[in-house]
Amino acid sequence: MKTYCTLLISSLALACSVSFAQSKDGGPAPLQVPAKSLPVPGDVSPEMQKLIGAPPNPVWDVLWKTGEEWRAAANIQAAKTVAGLPAMRQRLHVKVQAGVIDGVKVYTVTPEVMPPGHRDKLLIHVHGGCYELFPGESGTSEAILMAGLEGYKVISVDYRMPPDAYFPAAVDDAMTVYRAVLRTTPARKVAVFGTSAGGALTLEMMLRAKQLGLPMPGAIAPGTPMADVTKTGDSFYTNEGVDNVLVSRDGFCDAATVVYAHGHDLRDPLLSPVYGDMHGFPPAILTTGTRDLLLSNTVRVHRKLRAAGVEAQLEVFEGQSHAQYQFDDRVPETREAFGEIAAFFDAHLGR
Amino acid sequence: MKTYCTLLISSLALACSVSFAQSKDGGPAPLQVPAKSLPVPGDVSPEMQKLIGAPPNPVWDVLWKTGEEWRAAANIQAAKTVAGLPAMRQRLHVKVQAGVIDGVKVYTVTPEVMPPGHRDKLLIHVHGGCYELFPGESGTSEAILMAGLEGYKVISVDYRMPPDAYFPAAVDDAMTVYRAVLRTTPARKVAVFGTSAGGALTLEMMLRAKQLGLPMPGAIAPGTPMADVTKTGDSFYTNEGVDNVLVSRDGFCDAATVVYAHGHDLRDPLLSPVYGDMHGFPPAILTTGTRDLLLSNTVRVHRKLRAAGVEAQLEVFEGQSHAQYQFDDRVPETREAFGEIAAFFDAHLGR
Numbered sequence: 001m002k003t004y005c006t007l008l009i010s011s012l013a014l015a016c017s018v019s020f021a022q023s024k025d026g027g028p029a030p031l032q033v034p035a036k037s038l039p040v041p042g043d044v045s046p047e048m049q050k051l052i053g054a055p056p057n058p059v060w061d062v063l064w065k066t067g068e069e070w071r072a073a074a075n076i077q078a079a080k081t082v083a084g085l086p087a088m089r090q091r092l093h094v095k096v097q098a099g100v101i102d103g104v105k106v107y108t109v110t111p112e113v114m115p116p117g118h119r120d121k122l123l124i125h126v127h128g129g130c131y132e133l134f135p136g137e138s139g140t141s142e143a144i145l146m147a148g149l150e151g152y153k154v155i156s157v158d159y160r161m162p163p164d165a166y167f168p169a170a171v172d173d174a175m176t177v178y179r180a181v182l183r184t185t186p187a188r189k190v191a192v193f194g195t196s197a198g199g200a201l202t203l204e205m206m207l208r209a210k211q212l213g214l215p216m217p218g219a220i221a222p223g224t225p226m227a228d229v230t231k232t233g234d235s236f237y238t239n240e241g242v243d244n245v246l247v248s249r250d251g252f253c254d255a256a257t258v259v260y261a262h263g264h265d266l267r268d269p270l271l272s273p274v275y276g277d278m279h280g281f282p283p284a285i286l287t288t289g290t291r292d293l294l295l296s297n298t299v300r301v302h303r304k305l306r307a308a309g310v311e312a313q314l315e316v317f318e319g320q321s322h323a324q325y326q327f328d329d330r331v332p333e334t335r336e337a338f339g340e341i342a343a344f345f346d347a348h349l350g351r
Numbered sequence: 352m353k354t355y356c357t358l359l360i361s362s363l364a365l366a367c368s369v370s371f372a373q374s375k376d377g378g379p380a381p382l383q384v385p386a387k388s389l390p391v392p393g394d395v396s397p398e399m400q401k402l403i404g405a406p407p408n409p410v411w412d413v414l415w416k417t418g419e420e421w422r423a424a425a426n427i428q429a430a431k432t433v434a435g436l437p438a439m440r441q442r443l444h445v446k447v448q449a450g451v452i453d454g455v456k457v458y459t460v461t462p463e464v465m466p467p468g469h470r471d472k473l474l475i476h477v478h479g480g481c482y483e484l485f486p487g488e489s490g491t492s493e494a495i496l497m498a499g500l501e502g503y504k505v506i507s508v509d510y511r512m513p514p515d516a517y518f519p520a521a522v523d524d525a526m527t528v529y530r531a532v533l534r535t536t537p538a539r540k541v542a543v544f545g546t547s548a549g550g551a552l553t554l555e556m557m558l559r560a561k562q563l564g565l566p567m568p569g570a571i572a573p574g575t576p577m578a579d580v581t582k583t584g585d586s587f588y589t590n591e592g593v594d595n596v597l598v599s600r601d602g603f604c605d606a607a608t609v610v611y612a613h614g615h616d617l618r619d620p621l622l623s624p625v626y627g628d629m630h631g632f633p634p635a636i637l638t639t640g641t642r643d644l645l646l647s648n649t650v651r652v653h654r655k656l657r658a659a660g661v662e663a664q665l666e667v668f669e670g671q672s673h674a675q676y677q678f679d680d681r682v683p684e685t686r687e688a689f690g691e692i693a694a695f696f697d698a699h700l701g702r
Contacts, residue, residue, distance in 0.1 A: 028404025031389040033592045038382040041585040043651065053379025234392040234641055234670040238593050241384045290585055290646055299641060299667040300394065306666075306691065314665045315657075316650040319585040340657065 038242065041319040047331040052244070052291070052319050060247035063255040067162025070132040070256055074161075078138035085137065085144070092148025092329060096140060101180045104173045105158035107140045109147040118152050121349050122185045124217075125156040126174050126205070128196030128323060130226070130253040131260035132161055142195060142326050149335060150342035155181065159201075166262035168270055170197075171204045178205060179214065187215035191345045195323045196294070197257070199225030199286075203273035203301065206281050216282040219348040221341045224288045224298050224323055227274040229257050229266050233296035243293040243321040274300050283311040285344040287337050289320025311348075315340050389593065392670040398682040403595070403642070403670050411598035414606040418513025421483040421607055425512075429489035436488065436495070443499020443680060447491060452531045455524045456509035458491045460498040469503050472700050473536045475568075476507040477525050477556070479547030479674060481577070481604040482611035483512055493546060493677050500686060501693035506532065510552075517613035519621055521548075522555045529556060530565065538566035542696050546674050547645070548608070550576030550637075554624035554652065557632050567633040570699040572692045575639045575649050575674055578625040580608050580617050584647035594644040594672040625651050634662040636695040638688050640671025662699075666691050 040053040064070045089096060093112040100106065109125075123146060127139035136158055143156035159173035181190055192202045199222035209216060236249040246253050261271055269276030274297065284305055288298035298314070305312035317325055317333055325337040391404040415421045440447060444463040451457065460476075474497060478490035487509055494507035510524035532541055545553045550573035560567060587600040597604050612622055620627030625648065635656055639649035649665070656663035668676055668684055676688040 028391050028400070030391070031404075031407070031593070031595065033387050033389060035386045036384050036588065036591060038384060038585075038588045040379050040381070041647075043583050043585075043647075049379070053382075056382070232394050234389075234394075237387065237389045238590070238642060240387060242382070242589050244382065290650060291589060295641055295667075296392075296394075296669055300669055302667070303669070303687070307687070314667060316646075316653070316665060316667060318647055318651055318654070336654070336658070 044319050045332040047328070048320070048324070048333045051324050051327055051331065052321065054244055056241070056244045056247050060251040062252050065255075065259065067132075067166070067259055070259055071135070071161070071163055074129070074133045074135055077133060078135055081134070081138040081141065082136075085141065088141065088144055088329060089148075092144055094144055094148045096137070096144065098137070101155075102176050104176045105136075106177060107137065107143065107156045107158060109140060109143045109154040109156060111147045111151045111153070114151045114153065117346065120185075121152060121189045121191070121345070122181060123152045123154045123345070124174070124177060124181060124190065124192045125154050126159065126170075126192065126194035126198040126201040127156060128194060128198040130256035131170055131197050132256035135161060142198070145326060145329050145334065145338055146193065146341070149329065149338045152342070152345070162259055162262075167260055167264045170201055170260070171208055171270055174201055174205050175208050175212070178209070178217075182214065188218040189350050190217040191219045191221065191349055192217050193221035193223070193341065195223035195326055196253075197226050199223045200227055200273055203227060203276070204270050206278075207269050207273060207276040210277075210280060216280065218350060219283045219285070219345050220281070221285045221287070221344065222301065223286070223326065224292055224294045225273065225286070225301055226253070226257065226294065227297045227301045228272045229254060230272055233294070233300060235293060235296035239291055239293045239295060242291050244291075245322040245324065246293040249293065274304060278305050278308040278310060281305060281308065281310045283344070283348045285313045285315065285341055287315045287317070287325055287341070289317045289322070289324060291319055291321045293322050313344060395670050396683040398679070399671070399675070399684045402675050402678055402682065403672065405595055407592070407595045407598050411602040413603050416606075416610065418483075418517070418610055421610055422486070422512070422514055425480070425484045425486055428484060429486055432485070432489040432492065433487075436492065439492065439495055439680060440499075443495055445495055445499045447488070447495065449488070452506075453527050455527045456487075457528060458488065458494065458507045458509060460491060460494045460505040460507060462498045462502045462504070465502045465504065468697065471536075472503060472540045472542070472696070473532060474503045474505045474696070475525070475528060475532060475541065475543045476505050477510065477521075477543065477545035477549040477552040478507060479545060479549040481607035482521055482548050483607035486512060493549070496677060496680050496685065496689060497544065497692070500680065500689045503693070503696070513610055513613075518611055518615050521552055521611070522559055522621055525552055525556050526559050526563070529560070529568075533565065539569040540701050541568040542570045542572065542700055543568050544572035544574070544692065546574035546677055547604075548577050550574045551578055551624055554578060554627065555621050557629075558620050558624060558627040561628075561631060567631065569701060570634045570636070570696050571632070572636045572638070572695065573652065574637070574677065575643055575645045576624065576637070576652055577604070577608065577645065578648045578652045579623045580605060581623055584645070584651060586644060586647035590642055590644045590646060593642050595642075596673040596675065597644040600644065625655060629656050629659040629661060632656060632659065632661045634695070634699045636664045636666065636692055638666045638668070638676055638692070640668040640673070640675060642670055642672045644673050664695060
């Protein structure tokens with residue numbers, strides 16, 4: 001038992017000298033939180049309410065163990081995602097062209113209308129999916145969102161995934177595309193963005209660029225990055241069962257990442273970039289939600305960037321679980337999130 | 352039952368066409384979250400771990416019903432808080448002088464050392480405490496933190512509270528001080544800051560200044576503002592029992608606010624400023640934590656400011672409950688939080 005009077009100095013507590021239980025190792029005991037029932041928040045759009053009100057991802061606890069198993073699952077999902085893409089491209093008035101850059105497969109997404117100030121800029125997109133999901137065209141939806149909503153040309157990297165290749169194939173392929181882009185576009189006119197594993201890859205690319213002595217892009221937008229895959233981060237606990245997309249750190253996404261890591265130390269900054277040195281990173285905008293299992297991952301990266309003197313802007317959306325800000329271009333909050341990212345890019349690219 | 356395929360477009364879910372239960376009114380059913388045990392996060396400072404690891408505020412569910420009862424409770428707490436202030440002032444090298452400005456009691460906090468760029472600037476502090484707590488000198492601790500850590504002169508408003516006066520006495524008194532300050536200091540060299548009810552009061556002052564046609568200050572720092580006291584905001588639910596300071600929306604803090612409101616509509620923007628029109632607000636920096644019961648209040652204000660075209664910066668600290676970033680000047684995260692606020696003020700004041 002121990003007293004805690006530090007709280008007194010400015011807390012809202014009304015009493016002092018209370019004592020608390022300690023755990024066996026002498027540290028404070030875990031906090032016990034009772035079961036609860038969470039209503040769908042009323043202060044978000046009806047469209048977002050549908051996403052937040054959806055039941056927990058029914059396959060959150062599917063834990064495939066090999067690259068082959070993951071690829072089979074990814075292909076089933078990809079076919080369904082791809083079926084929705086033509087209508088999305090039409091809604092957003094973009095063209096998508098498959099190609100290869102220095103051996104890496106890419107999709108170039110071009111909007112019908114591009115503001116004059118965007119015509120000399122280029123965005124590189126690295127898709128999410130726990131380093132295992134969204135192969136091929138199925139990985140282009142976020143690139144289509146950005147190109148269509150904000151009028152930027154986007155190159156989406158279809159990086160290699162298991163079983164074709166394992167760590168560090170994803171970041172290697174993204175870097176190949178980045179180097180190629182630098183041959184034709186000044187780095188300060190290039191931005192890199194992505195969500196989840198794509199957010200982590202965005203940060204991993206910056207660490208790699210520093211190692212290689214390459215210039216930094218003008219800005220980055222790591223969305224709810226898988227910046228720490230070691231189960232460090234308070235929201236892995238507080239938002240367990242609250243996030244209806246990932247549901248739990250002990251679910252599919254980290255199982256997939258372990259397969260990609262292929263025995264490599266998960267604490268390596270090229271897998272958990274929160275442990276990397278972020279000095280010299282370009283201006284960054286980060287996006288997450290209050291129910292996101294990776295809320296802590298995101299705010300920890302934000303704080304780490306700020307501590308390294310980097311201009312970094314944090315956007316946290318009410319009630320959203322992991323990556324829900326980029327699930328559907330027809331949701332008002334999606335347009336708000338991409339509007340913020342584009343405004344940030346507009347303010348920083350080319351400077 | 353209903354299908355949800357919107358998720359497919361870019362979600363991490365692996366399956367489609369799942370169906371989900373609906374509530375009786377046809378909307379989605381609430382999400383059931385099982386009981387959980389939250390370890391103290393390992394990725395914060397040892398000093399902050401002590402605050403996060405403290406047991407839930409033992410008096411969170413004390414619900415006094417009159418101004419007189421609240422004042423009695425506030426006086427007991429104030430005596431304990433005041434006992435710690437001399438050591439704090441000494442550690443932080445500040446002097447505190449009681450005074451009266453146009454009939455309103457204030458404390459002027461002056462640091463021993465003030466950077467040259469701060470000598471023509473002035474900060475106004477409005478303390479927190481649910482509009483009932485921290486009367487007199489006990490309300491000065493956050494002002495001492497800011498003055499001592501960041502070298503700014505601060506006027507802390509000892510606004511009237513029940514049973515002496517009820518809504519809108521707090522914002523009236525703060526405005527009296529603001530008007531008086533404007534007689535000697537240009538608005539663009541003035542900042543206003545405060546936490547919790549003080550964060551709400553900061554926002555309420557801006558709404559009032561707009562009504563009165565007064566110039567806006569150069570910047571504001573509403574910390575985890577009580578911006579919505581109507582129990583709207585998802586973290587009132589998700590962080591119930593997770594936040595060890597406020598613990599629950601149905602606890603002491605909102606009971607105190609109801610007494611201050613004195614029958615007035617809680618949805619009035621001068622009690623729930625998230626419902627106010629924030630166009631024309633000055634640049635704002637907001638601070639909260641991932642376990643904060645008012646996380647949603649804070650991010651909703653941030654989004655509302657951004658939607659109104661206001662420059663607004665959001666800082667979310669790992670693992671922290673309500674207002675813990677300003678509990679103790681010796682905690683590294685406290686210094687980080689006030690460092691961010693001061694950097695923001697330095698960037699915006701006097702421009």
